[in-house]
Amino acid sequence: MAETPRTDDTSAGREPLWRHALGEQLRSLRQERGETLAETAGRAGVSPQYLSEMERGTKEPSSEMIAAVTGALDVALVDVAAAIAENLRNLRPSVFTGPTCRAAYALAA
Numbered sequence: 548m549a550e551t552p553r554t555d556d557t558s559a560g561r562e563p564l565w566r567h568a569l570g571e572q573l574r575s576l577r578q579e580r581g582e583t584l585a586e587t588a589g590r591a592g593v594s595p596q597y598l599s600e601m602e603r604g605t606k607e608p609s610s611e612m613i614a615a616v617t618g619a620l621d622v623a624l625v626d627v628a629a630a631i632a633e634n635l636r637n638l639r640p641s642v643f644t645g646p647t648c649r650a651a652y653a654l655a656a
Contacts, residue, residue: 562635563635563638564604565631566601566604566605566606566607566608567604568604568631568634568635569601569604569608569613569627569631570601570602570603570604571602571604571634572627572630572631572634573598573601573602573616573617573620573627574602576620576622576627577602577620580620583595584598584599584602587616587619587620588619590618590619591612591615591616591618591619592615593612593615593616597612598616601616613627
């Protein structure tokens with residue numbers, strides 16, 4: 548199966564795909580721990596190839612797969628999601644200034 552080409556969505560004025568943002572975050576966490584794909588994948592119960600595809604953003608992993616990998620990395624899913632949201636916010640702050648987002652942030656505060 549051919550790999551999905553990855554384009555710089557933000558330079559084209561589009562939001563990055565969730566799977567790309569997730570993959571970058573998972574790879575960053577794994578590398579911070581100094582682990583190989585095989586080590587993390589083994590604990591998560593997935594193949595190293597599958598984990599690699601998740602990290603490259605070529606897979607649309609199920610919530611169960613995401614939970615398995617975040618568990619293997621000893622991080623809470625909510626922390627991964629928050630880090631991704633922060634990264635996206637830093638990429639395109641204007642996206643988060645609309646009335647819907649302002650209202651959501653006001654409720655969260």
